[in-house]
Amino acid sequence: MLDAELLKKELAPHGQEHLVRFWGELSEAEREQLCADVRAVDVAEVVEYFRRTQETSRTDQQKLDDRMKPIPPHIHGSAVRSGPREIAAYEAEGLLQVSRGKVGVLLMAGGQGTRLGVTYPKGMYDVGLPSHKTLYQLQAERILRLEELAYSRTGRRGSVAWYIMTSEATMEPTLRFFEQHAYFGLDRRNVVVFEQGLLPCFTFDGKIILDGKNRLSKAPDGNGGLYRALREEKVLDDMERRGIEYLHAHAVDNILVKVADPVFIGYCIKKGADCGAKVVEKTNPTEAVGVVCEVDGRFQVVEYSEITPMTAERCNNDGRLTFSAGSICNHFFTRQFLRHVADRHERKLRLHVAKKKIPYVDASGHRVVPDKPNGIKMEKFVFDVFPFSERFVTWEVDRTEEFSPVKNADSTGKDCPATARNDLFALHRRYLELAGGMVTETEEDFVCEISPLVSYAGENLEGSVADAKLRSPIVIWAEGEVPASNGTVNGTAGYINEIHAYA
Structure with a gap:
């Protein structure tokens, strides 16, 4: 049998006895839930936390x-x-x-x-x-x-x-x-x-x-x-x-x-x-x-x-x-x-x-x-x-x-999907250029995505892009990666198979 007075007695030293004020309106199942909710918390600890926040x-x-x-x-x-x-x-x-x-x-x-x-x-x-x-x-x-x-x-x-x-x-x-x-x-x-x-x-x-x-x-x-x-x-x-x-x-x-x-x-x-x-x-x-x-x-x-x-x-x-x-x-x-x-x-x-x-x-x-x-x-x-x-x-x-x-x-223009996407494109463009790829387009609206399965930080690209003339959009994926029917890419780790570019 659940005892409201016992629960109230436990809460009173910490000033939280108000938590049982609706006890008389609760079903037995609801009382069990309230008891479980209260006892899942170390009330003394969290009240001390509150005191510390004030300090x-x-x-x-x-x-x-x-x-x-x-x-x-x-x-x-x-x-x-x-x-x-x-x-x-x-x-x-x-x-x-x-x-x-x-x-x-x-x-x-x-x-x-x-x-x-x-x-x-x-x-x-x-x-x-x-x-x-x-x-x-x-x-x-x-x-x-x-x-x-x-x-x-x-x-x-x-x-x-x-x-x-x-x-x-x-x-x-x-x-x-x-x-x-x-x-x-x-x-x-x-x-x-x-x-x-x-x-x-x-x-x-x-x-x-x-x-x-x-x-x-x-x-x-x-x-x-x-x-x-x-x-x-x-x-x-x-x-x-x-x-x-x-x-x-x-x-x-x-x-x-x-x-x-x-x-x-x-x-x-x-x-x-x-x-x-x-x-x-x-x-x-x-x-x-x-x-x-x-x-x-x-x-x-x-x-x-x-x-x-x-x-x-x-x-x-x-x-x-x-x-x-x-x-x-x-x-x-x-x-x-x-x-x-x-x-x-x-x-x-x-x-x-x-x-x-x-x-x-x-x-x-x-x-x-x-x-x-x-x-x-x-x-x-x-x-x-x-x-x-x-x-x-x-x-x-x-x-x-x-x-x-x-x-x-995106409406904020800062730390949003658009800025993150463009920052990734810009980084991957630099990876290509460092590997010897030639990109003549301006960075505005430039799209370049390199699968992490191909390159962790710019490595493993020279053999595929050195001296190559590259145009946006550029997407490079690993062997075994193909566009799925929903537009996502699913694949396994491997080496560069070829450069795929698509809008």
Whole structure:
């Protein structure tokens, strides 16, 4: 027999006894659901989280200018400023670890494409390439090509385990999508899909919001929920069983991401890092991105709103911004570091607050959809583990080669499918030109797509395009890849068969 008074007694010390106020109106099944919902939450912990958010909000109002220092040069590597031999050494180390099966990928894919105007997971989004490949497919094929590259360089065949963190809303659609597409040629045993946690939503005065008379309002705990999920979903245990030592973590929406980038991984390993961040140079002082820097002797990401314009505009003698390392949600971790964070530091992660319009049940039991923010969602950010690192490094890359997120609808004109598509076309055009291809057309309206199964980062093209005169649109795919009836491309890894160009 369910006991409302007992549940109320458990909630009262934390000021949350209002959660059972509709008990008398609920059926037995609804009471069971409410009890399960409440007991799935550590109420004492989440109430403490709310208290901490209030402290954090007050602290965030204090500017950090006087406590900030730029990243020391000896741990701030750069793909742009490093020589070919240095880059080759890092790449060789990364490919060696891939061939030994020591590398895994952590993909943060909990978001739906709401801002893109779709209701399905963002990884399933078709950005409008000639092949119609989705973000998931592009990244899966980069993993396949990387495994082949590692094999060709070392003579040893290893696999890259792909860990995909979804949310409650994206878990089932993602699983179905991968099954429908036969995991895009990957061994399904190496694709591990798991779910991040949820946190209750609160009113501004600290009360957990009821989404219905018998259920709590909850929201995903942010990409920083990764660390708890790795522990609770036994993902770290899986990594240990596989012998994985190094992880590349990134967001799903970057169309240019170099998945399990061997250069980045090799750099971090050779530096002895336990944690690393890939960064891009800020375009200007007011660009709305966080910067990686040192604060009070530890490394962290400082949001652009947390510093004054004067600090943001500071420049070095060479004219570059002093605080130029823009954060792009692209990180390296050792497995040991992840275990250390998950077991010892996860509860200490900083909490971030988003004021939202959150549907709620009013005192009379009616569900209300507010027209202005009425509560908060709490979330953790993946980069907030940087201060726990003992051997932190950064690696700066050219954003035109590695960063173009798909976040907004095309109507915004920024970080949208159109800009991502054009950035990919421009990058692939440069690959062709570096391989000796001759392209005479202007970049405006230029279309050029190279299958990731053909080339991971511009390699493997010389034999097919050197001295060739190329006209847009250009599509290059691997042997076995053919357009499917729905316009998508499905295929397996192989070498370049021929150049196919179609409108």
